[in-house]
Amino acid sequence: MTLSLSVRIVEEFASKKKASMPLCELADLAVSAGYEGLCMRGSQVGVHSTPAQVDAASRAVRSRGLKVTMVTGDFDIVYNNEKGPECLRHIEPYLDLAEALGSRLIRIAIKKREDIPFAIVAADAAAVRGLRLAHQCHVESLFETVAGIEWALRQIDHPNFGLIFEPANLELCGQDYGAETIKRLAPWIFNVYLQNQTIRSDGQLTLNTWCRGTVSFNLTSVGGVGGIDFEGVLMGLAAVGYDGPVTVHQSGIPGVAPAASASSASRFLNEARSKIESK
Numbered sequence: 124m125t126l127s128l129s130v131r132i133v134e135e136f137a138s139k140k141k142a143s144m145p146l147c148e149l150a151d152l153a154v155s156a157g158y159e160g161l162c163m164r165g166s167q168v169g170v171h172s173t174p175a176q177v178d179a180a181s182r183a184v185r186s187r188g189l190k191v192t193m194v195t196g197d198f199d200i201v202y203n204n205e206k207g208p209e210c211l212r213h214i215e216p217y218l219d220l221a222e223a224l225g226s227r228l229i230r231i232a233i234k235k236r237e238d239i240p241f242a243i244v245a246a247d248a249a250a251v252r253g254l255r256l257a258h259q260c261h262v263e264s265l266f267e268t269v270a271g272i273e274w275a276l277r278q279i280d281h282p283n284f285g286l287i288f289e290p291a292n293l294e295l296c297g298q299d300y301g302a303e304t305i306k307r308l309a310p311w312i313f314n315v316y317l318q319n320q321t322i323r324s325d326g327q328l329t330l331n332t333w334c335r336g337t338v339s340f341n342l343t344s345v346g347g348v349g350g351i352d353f354e355g356v357l358m359g360l361a362a363v364g365y366d367g368p369v370t371v372h373q374s375g376i377p378g379v380a381p382a383a384s385a386s387s388a389s390r391f392l393n394e395a396r397s398k399i400e401s402k
Contacts, residue, residue, distance in 0.1 A: 124366055125367065131162075132149075146180055154188070160190035161190075162368070163226070193228040200231065203234075208241065227255060228313055229249065259289050276311045287312075289316040302359035313367060319344060321340060328341065343376075344387055345371055
């Protein structure tokens, strides 16, 4: 697997437009913490950026020996709002951005069944340029439940369209995210997002889901006490031979420095991977 760090690490959970750290500094942090790539988002660079800004971002990443594992090109996608799927109607700028950053994977958004034909056309355009599109397991989308995810992917039925497997969103929706689910979704998994949470009735944060209403939870560190069974996820991925990016998708946690959060997550995941490989 390629261990990747999302630039979300220097974003707040609810405020995804502003980063607390410039890209060069963040890239240095990623290298020192043992990551091989960065997952890019609009808080650093996106389709709204000038060509000069995109070029500077590309050079900042490449000069440090990092890859851009995936690109999320605008804020509507990350906010998962009603404008998110508009990227599918105008996919070329997103393809241009990915190529400029040296990435082969682009995150997109789908909200309704009516978006599916546009996803197929966009995947065709991506395939011409050797690029791929992917949708995250995400609340308030067609990708909330395992059954819904599989249905949508079968409807799209395109080799250049796949899934960002994300256990935390599946947990919020009351879905299994273990080995059987990974096996079921394995043909489509292009990327893996890992973030941690503890579901609590009195949680500090809430998200709405279509399948079970509002869910409360607290953020916690990847590898911290409680939360997602990351070792089980990694074992499930190993069992299906997944060798793509594994991305720490943790947002900034109040009171925890980004460097500390990124480093502890990297150590935990590498130790878990070593333990699995030694079995």
